[in-house]
Amino acid sequence: MKKWEIAVIPGDGIGKEVVPAALDVLRAVADVHGGMTFSFTEFPWSCDYYVEHGKMMPDDGLSILRNFDAIFLGAVGNPALVPDHISLWGLLLKIRREFEQVINIRPAKYFRGLSSPLAEPHEFDFIVVRENSEGEYSEVGGRIHRGEDEIAIQNAVFTRKGTERAMRYAFELAQKRKRHVTSATKSNGIFHTMPFWDEVFADVKRDYPDVATASYHIDALAAFFVTRPHMFDVVVASNLFGDILTDLGGAIMGSIGIAPAANINVNGKYPSMFEPVHGSAPDIYGKGIANPIGQIWTAKLMLDHFGEEELGALLLNVVEEVTADGVKTPDIGGTATTKEVAAEICRRLREHA
Amino acid sequence: MKKWEIAVIPGDGIGKEVVPAALDVLRAVADVHGGMTFSFTEFPWSCDYYVEHGKMMPDDGLSILRNFDAIFLGAVGNPALVPDHISLWGLLLKIRREFEQVINIRPAKYFRGLSSPLAEPHEFDFIVVRENSEGEYSEVGGRIHRGEDEIAIQNAVFTRKGTERAMRYAFELAQKRKRHVTSATKSNGIFHTMPFWDEVFADVKRDYPDVATASYHIDALAAFFVTRPHMFDVVVASNLFGDILTDLGGAIMGSIGIAPAANINVNGKYPSMFEPVHGSAPDIYGKGIANPIGQIWTAKLMLDHFGEEELGALLLNVVEEVTADGVKTPDIGGTATTKEVAAEICRRLREHA
Numbered sequence: 104m105k106k107w108e109i110a111v112i113p114g115d116g117i118g119k120e121v122v123p124a125a126l127d128v129l130r131a132v133a134d135v136h137g138g139m140t141f142s143f144t145e146f147p148w149s150c151d152y153y154v155e156h157g158k159m160m161p162d163d164g165l166s167i168l169r170n171f172d173a174i175f176l177g178a179v180g181n182p183a184l185v186p187d188h189i190s191l192w193g194l195l196l197k198i199r200r201e202f203e204q205v206i207n208i209r210p211a212k213y214f215r216g217l218s219s220p221l222a223e224p225h226e227f228d229f230i231v232v233r234e235n236s237e238g239e240y241s242e243v244g245g246r247i248h249r250g251e252d253e254i255a256i257q258n259a260v261f262t263r264k265g266t267e268r269a270m271r272y273a274f275e276l277a278q279k280r281k282r283h284v285t286s287a288t289k290s291n292g293i294f295h296t297m298p299f300w301d302e303v304f305a306d307v308k309r310d311y312p313d314v315a316t317a318s319y320h321i322d323a324l325a326a327f328f329v330t331r332p333h334m335f336d337v338v339v340a341s342n343l344f345g346d347i348l349t350d351l352g353g354a355i356m357g358s359i360g361i362a363p364a365a366n367i368n369v370n371g372k373y374p375s376m377f378e379p380v381h382g383s384a385p386d387i388y389g390k391g392i393a394n395p396i397g398q399i400w401t402a403k404l405m406l407d408h409f410g411e412e413e414l415g416a417l418l419l420n421v422v423e424e425v426t427a428d429g430v431k432t433p434d435i436g437g438t439a440t441t442k443e444v445a446a447e448i449c450r451r452l453r454e455h456a
Numbered sequence: 457m458k459k460w461e462i463a464v465i466p467g468d469g470i471g472k473e474v475v476p477a478a479l480d481v482l483r484a485v486a487d488v489h490g491g492m493t494f495s496f497t498e499f500p501w502s503c504d505y506y507v508e509h510g511k512m513m514p515d516d517g518l519s520i521l522r523n524f525d526a527i528f529l530g531a532v533g534n535p536a537l538v539p540d541h542i543s544l545w546g547l548l549l550k551i552r553r554e555f556e557q558v559i560n561i562r563p564a565k566y567f568r569g570l571s572s573p574l575a576e577p578h579e580f581d582f583i584v585v586r587e588n589s590e591g592e593y594s595e596v597g598g599r600i601h602r603g604e605d606e607i608a609i610q611n612a613v614f615t616r617k618g619t620e621r622a623m624r625y626a627f628e629l630a631q632k633r634k635r636h637v638t639s640a641t642k643s644n645g646i647f648h649t650m651p652f653w654d655e656v657f658a659d660v661k662r663d664y665p666d667v668a669t670a671s672y673h674i675d676a677l678a679a680f681f682v683t684r685p686h687m688f689d690v691v692v693a694s695n696l697f698g699d700i701l702t703d704l705g706g707a708i709m710g711s712i713g714i715a716p717a718a719n720i721n722v723n724g725k726y727p728s729m730f731e732p733v734h735g736s737a738p739d740i741y742g743k744g745i746a747n748p749i750g751q752i753w754t755a756k757l758m759l760d761h762f763g764e765e766e767l768g769a770l771l772l773n774v775v776e777e778v779t780a781d782g783v784k785t786p787d788i789g790g791t792a793t794t795k796e797v798a799a800e801i802c803r804r805l806r807e808h809a
């Protein structure tokens with residue numbers, strides 16, 4: 104009996120609602136499998152924890168997490184309690200960095216049972232490969248002067264190693280899919296790093312002659328996500344551009360509440376982390392109506408990561424079925440609660456046991 | 457008889473098609489007015505010019521432009537001839553910077569006769585005020601090492617002066633509209649400059665107690681442009697975020713080919729520059745089918761800038777009427793050519809003479 108040790112961090116806001124729902128679903132998945140169990144160890148690290156302890160996680164937090172097979176995270180951030188950049192860089196972004204989760208994979212697809220805000224029902228199905236360790240997200244920079252003369256400087260740092268790694272990951276993923284990679288650039292406006300990004304892309308693509316490519320500036324690309332989403336297979340993007348594109352991916356699916364993500368440690372030294380694209384949504388927290396699909400689809404990415412692709416596919420299929428049958432939360436036009444959606448998914452999963 | 461001296465730079469690609477079309481329309485506008493003429497002086501500065509002269513404009517280009525009442529520009533960029541960052545920083549971005557065109561105004565609205573890619577016909581009407589002089593667009597930065605160790609660093613520079621100026625512009629604009637300003641931030645991920653942006657926004661908004669505000673991270677905001685565009689009035693954004701949001705604004709209107717922009721020199725020292733949001737689209741150049749509406753709507757912003765708001769409103773109204781009556785280019789579902797659209801707009805304008 105294979106036992107997966109999972110560190111669970113519900114985090115803030117609706118994270119505390121959708122994570123328990125997704126854990127129930129994972130338990131049902133284990134039942135279907137028969138030869139696998141999950142052991143969930145919960146950590147209350149969050150903005151509430153910060154208020155009590157003056158930090159987002161204990162000093163030995165990372166060494167505790169290190170021994171798990173994976174980290175399953177809800178959402179982090181509650182600006183009413185802790186400034187966002189403190190909470191995020193103290194927990195979510197810290198884990199991404201310290202555990203060398205250098206790739207963030209974020210699929211988006213036409214989803215049965217959802218009404219997309221797009222008029223034309225595009226049958227899109229793409230994955231954004233987001234560089235997750237450097238780029239525009241960096242603690243390098245600072246401020247000088249005060250008052251009306253104040254200046255803030257932010258450094259974006261792109262290494263060839265990090266850039267190339269994300270691009271190779273994208274090309275290898277595309278080889279298993281429709282063999283097309285789109286690069287998100289902005290080399291017309293961003294003077295140093297984006298022409299560099301283009302150069303690396305030109306170099307890397309030479310190694311994958313079987314994969315077709317395209318390259319668009321982020322402004323045009325964001326517009327294409329709305330007007331022609333079906334034209335994409337794999338999109339490779341910097342940390343910031345990947346962030347923006349994947350919320351758009353959620354939007355065109357019909358709700359950013361359903362978009363999943365996986366932060367992958369590619370060298371196998373540390374656990375990978377699985378967290379949905381959406382945030383903690385403090386405004387709807389506590390009502391029991393948060394959409395659990397983002398967290399549950401994220402659980403599917405964790406199954407894939409464990410090599411359980413067949414189970415993962417089954418799970419996503421059941422989620423789509425349940426959605427298509429109208430058992431869904433208010434954000435996507437239903438009347439069900441978080442718990443009801445999860446319960447229905449569990450029930451249908453168990454039919455496959 | 458008031459005579460406006462306009463420097464005209466068609467630039468590259470479809471700029472060379474849509475600018476002449478818009479000039480015809482401006483001539484018709486002058487006829488309607490009766491007491492106003494335009495004098496157009498054309499400059500061939502472009503990537504073709506670069507190929508011949510090794511630069512995008514002559515060394516005294518700026519001092520030539522300086523004496524005009526306004527600059528009317530098409531589009532710049534032809535990566536097949538000149539790398540984008542060279543052509544853009546050598547012409548478009550150079551003029552924006554050197555002429556202290558610190559504010560970029562970009563309206564987007566529900567447009568009669570266009571089919572939006574959005575399923576629900578939102579009656580949106582907003583203006584993005586884009587900081588146009590600093591931020592993520594800077595020549596500060598560089599590279600170190602070569603080969604696999606290469607690193608590229610890009611500095612984003614935000615001054616309190618520049619940030620505050622853009623925000624005050626947005627608040628004052630909102631006071632003439634629906635009294636609502638949305639700030640585009642990313643202070644959860646961008647460590648130094650975006651928390652700074654938020655602080656300045658909090659300070660500035662105190663001076664405009666009659667204006668309501670909201671603040672969203674750029675990822676969520678981009679998604680809202682797709683799911684709830686009607687919720688915006690004035691949006692204030694950094695250089696990069698404004699760039700991305702305004703292409704999205706074009707996309708939800710039905711085509712980025714119609715989105716207009718004005719680069720405003722607020723201190724009156726230099727001419728302002730008027731250019732549409734779209735690029736040079738080398739792929740469709742030469743076919744005579746480029747959509748001239750972006751350039752013509754941009755001409756309307758120039759009229760507004762000259763204090764001819766009534767004429768500007770008439771022009772936009774005629775453009776919407778012509779579009780609603782189906783005289784439109786293929787990108788928005790018509791069969792008309794660039795010239796036919798412009799001719800029809802001129803014809804209907806002259807009925808008002």
Ligand SMILES: CC(C)[C@H](C(=O)O)[C@@H](O)C(=O)O
Pocket residue numbers: 291292322533544549699733735
């Ligand atoms: C061409 C490019 C440098 C420019 C920009 O990003 O400012 C364009 O996209 C725009 O929006 O005016």
Ligand SMILES: CC(C)[C@H](C(=O)O)[C@@H](O)C(=O)O
Pocket residue numbers: 180191196346380382644645675
């Ligand atoms: C919360 C924030 C720092 C984070 C990011 O920008 O990476 C989130 O938006 C995401 O997409 O995972």
